[in-house]
Amino acid sequence: MRCRGCMPRSVPGVTEMMHLFRIGSALWEVALAGLPEAPLLLLRDEACRVSLETLGGAAAIVQVDGARFAIHLAGTDEQRFIHIEGEVFEIAVLDPLTVHAHKEAGNTGLLARAPMPGCVVACPVGVGAAVRPGDSLVMIESMKLEVAIKAERAGVVQAVHFDVGSTFEKDAVLVTLVAATEGQA
Amino acid sequence: MTKFPFDSVLVANRGEIAARILRTVKSLGLRGLVLHHAADTSAPALRLADGIIAIDGANPIAAFLDSGQIVEKAIRAGAQAVHPGYGFLSENAEFCRAVTNAGMVFVGPGPEAIDLMGDKVRARAFVAARGFPVAPSAIEDDDPASFAARARALDVPLLIKPAAGGGGKGMRIVRDLARLEEELAAARREGERYFGDGRLYVERYVERPRHIEVQILADQHGTTVHLHERECSLQRRFQKIVEEAPCAALPVAERTEICDAAVGIAAAAGYRNAGTVEFIYGGGSFYFLEMNTRLQVEHPVTEAITGLDLVAEQLRIAAGEKLRFGQVDVQSHGHAVELRIYAEDADREFAPCTGKVLVWRPAVGDGVRVDSGIEEGAVVTSGFDPMLAKLIVHGKDRAEALERAERALTQTVLLGCGNNLGFLRRLIGLQEVQDGLIHTGLIADHADRLRTPAPSAAVLRAVLAATALSSRAVREAADAVPRLHAAIGAWRN
Numbered sequence: 001m002r003c004r005g006c007m008p009r010s011v012p013g014v015t016e017m018m019h020l021f022r023i024g025s026a027l028w029e030v031a032l033a034g035l036p037e038a039p040l041l042l043l044r045d046e047a048c049r050v051s052l053e054t055l056g057g058a059a060a061i062v063q064v065d066g067a068r069f070a071i072h073l074a075g076t077d078e079q080r081f082i083h084i085e086g087e088v089f090e091i092a093v094l095d096p097l098t099v100h101a102h103k104e105a106g107n108t109g110l111l112a113r114a115p116m117p118g119c120v121v122a123c124p125v126g127v128g129a130a131v132r133p134g135d136s137l138v139m140i141e142s143m144k145l146e147v148a149i150k151a152e153r154a155g156v157v158q159a160v161h162f163d164v165g166s167t168f169e170k171d172a173v174l175v176t177l178v179a180a181t182e183g184q185a
Numbered sequence: 186m187t188k189f190p191f192d193s194v195l196v197a198n199r200g201e202i203a204a205r206i207l208r209t210v211k212s213l214g215l216r217g218l219v220l221h222h223a224a225d226t227s228a229p230a231l232r233l234a235d236g237i238i239a240i241d242g243a244n245p246i247a248a249f250l251d252s253g254q255i256v257e258k259a260i261r262a263g264a265q266a267v268h269p270g271y272g273f274l275s276e277n278a279e280f281c282r283a284v285t286n287a288g289m290v291f292v293g294p295g296p297e298a299i300d301l302m303g304d305k306v307r308a309r310a311f312v313a314a315r316g317f318p319v320a321p322s323a324i325e326d327d328d329p330a331s332f333a334a335r336a337r338a339l340d341v342p343l344l345i346k347p348a349a350g351g352g353g354k355g356m357r358i359v360r361d362l363a364r365l366e367e368e369l370a371a372a373r374r375e376g377e378r379y380f381g382d383g384r385l386y387v388e389r390y391v392e393r394p395r396h397i398e399v400q401i402l403a404d405q406h407g408t409t410v411h412l413h414e415r416e417c418s419l420q421r422r423f424q425k426i427v428e429e430a431p432c433a434a435l436p437v438a439e440r441t442e443i444c445d446a447a448v449g450i451a452a453a454a455g456y457r458n459a460g461t462v463e464f465i466y467g468g469g470s471f472y473f474l475e476m477n478t479r480l481q482v483e484h485p486v487t488e489a490i491t492g493l494d495l496v497a498e499q500l501r502i503a504a505g506e507k508l509r510f511g512q513v514d515v516q517s518h519g520h521a522v523e524l525r526i527y528a529e530d531a532d533r534e535f536a537p538c539t540g541k542v543l544v545w546r547p548a549v550g551d552g553v554r555v556d557s558g559i560e561e562g563a564v565v566t567s568g569f570d571p572m573l574a575k576l577i578v579h580g581k582d583r584a585e586a587l588e589r590a591e592r593a594l595t596q597t598v599l600l601g602c603g604n605n606l607g608f609l610r611r612l613i614g615l616q617e618v619q620d621g622l623i624h625t626g627l628i629a630d631h632a633d634r635l636r637t638p639a640p641s642a643a644v645l646r647a648v649l650a651a652t653a654l655s656s657r658a659v660r661e662a663a664d665a666v667p668r669l670h671a672a673i674g675a676w677r678n
């Protein structure tokens with residue numbers, strides 16, 4: 001199972017429906033289908049039959065392709081806490097609203113700017129990473145809203161300007177790309 | 186039945202220990218009062234108390250250290266006895282005197298013993314003068330001018346300690362003599378800053394030491410007994426994380442020797458009530474470390490193996506009663522382990538975590554006891570010590586105790602605030618811990634094996650599925666996904 005792996009682009013409409021889940025600094029694109037009769041969990045390169053049965057008192061049973069787990073759930077839709085097999089996970093569910101890099105003359109989409117002041121929550125790409133349009137470059141948080149800043153075009157990350165936890169002002173350049181050369185991405 | 190000369194006890198503390206002490210106070214038919222600072226939003230102790238005394242200060246900790254305020258409000262609330270718990274003012278001789286001068290009974294030793302054992306240099310000299318073993322050392326007070334030279338003569342490895350410190354604070358290990366002067370200067374600055382006293386002493390450091398301590402109980406009629414030893418070697422930066430009783434690794438003869446030494450030290454100091462004498466054990470020898478003149482965090486493991494309620498014994502002793510048992514009557518059955526549940530992220534250098542306790546389901550089962558300072562709805566802040574609860578597990582032997590502890594840790598659910606439950610499970614799962622080959626440097630030595638491992642693909646899928654299915658936004662968006670995909674099902678590469 002690969003995180004942010006290849007998604008067949010020929011499937012219309014699905015990419016826009018994907019929600020972004022963040023666990024630590026790992027990002028997952030997730031969607032559901034088949035509700036309510038036969039729920040399917042859709043990830044970027046696979047799908048599984050799933051179900052969730054709540055038992056009351058935060059306890060629940062989740063099934064994935066027949067594998068059964070007794071879990072505990074807490075938190076909100078946006079910040080979910082799950083206890084499973086003695087480990088705890090904290091998942092941030094991000095609104096599918098994504099903010100693309102500012103369009104400005106001469107920018108050509110190589111500078112990813114902050115649409116509002118905030119702080120960096122996670123940075124899934126490192127210097128040298130090849131990115132495609134729609135790939136998340138940096139996750140920011142501002143006034144309790146967590147947002148993914150996505151690449152507008154293909155490229156290679158040249159620089160990441162803010163560390164996780166740093167704050168920035170509106171329009172600050174968060175990530176700089178260089179254009180993808182022939183044969184890349 | 187004890188006839189108590191007081192009917193109302195103030196527990197001058199908070200968190201899990203306040204709740205634990207109150208439970209015994211009430212079980213003895215006494216009225217229990219507790220201190221409360223607004224930073225504690227919901228706590229089990231507040232529900233158990235018959236009366237709550239509000240205190241305030243520049244910050245939450247300052248409030249619990251405000252002896253004048255506490256004594257004044259205790260009197261006004263009708264308290265006739267004060268149990269200080271651990272930490273805060275529990276080893277403050279001035280507080281002990283203030284309580285007694287105000288006409289209340291202090292549940293603990295007298296101020297002279299607190300003074301003597303609180304000054305680590307004085308305590309050490311007292312113990313050595315009476316023939317008990319202490320580690321080779323250099324004491325600054327003996328001759329400040331030659332202190333650094335005498336420290337140097339001990340040779341490395343060395344441990345620099347603040348004379349006014351305690352509980353592991355402000356200590357530094359020196360392994361390279363070239364750094365000695367620099368480390369002494371830094372330790373002196375820390376001593377001044379944290380304890381208001383920059384005096385130092387230096388001891389030979391025992392490599393891979395084991396921390397063995399002995400529980401002491403003494404009444405006001407001259408009887409002193411020990412309640413066996415505890416091993417507290419699983420530590421991080423001198424802070425205990427897992428403790429156990431008895432110390433299974435030492436042969437009986439050595440354990441008896443250490444326990445008898447502890448009784449001798451307590452008796453020589455004219456000690457009364459509960460206390461703990463701590464030793465460092467290494468290379469077949471043991472050395473006096475310090476004496477703590479209070480009830481300790483890890484006292485439940487002693488209660489588990491002896492069947493005694495230490496707080497009840499403390500209250501009876503404070504009431505002037507004679508100990509109802511002698512040394513021969515003190516039993517030790519089975520083995521007990523205590524695991525401290527901290528609001529800390531073990532993967533990030535044990536950085537303190539904050540958050541709201543959304544779900545708290547402590548473990549239950551045979552031999553399981555949980556002393557909790559939290560309840561659902563409590564907000565964990567950095568205002569107080571990050572210890573949330575203690576899990577104490579008893580078994581017929583060490584193997585069963587560890588097995589039950591593993592199960593209890595897996596079953597414990599604490600959601601909403603980061604904590605060290607996963608770390609504790611991995612720690613007791615280490616082969617070295619299972620085999621009892623522990624020492625105070627073990628956790629640091631095996632840090633890489635204690636990190637949270639990457640979850641399995643199956644668990645990750647389950648987490649993503651549960652999150653998606655419990656999210657209204659994701660469920661609603663599902664309706665918009667063309668039916669065609671649902672029919673296709675999986676498209677695996």
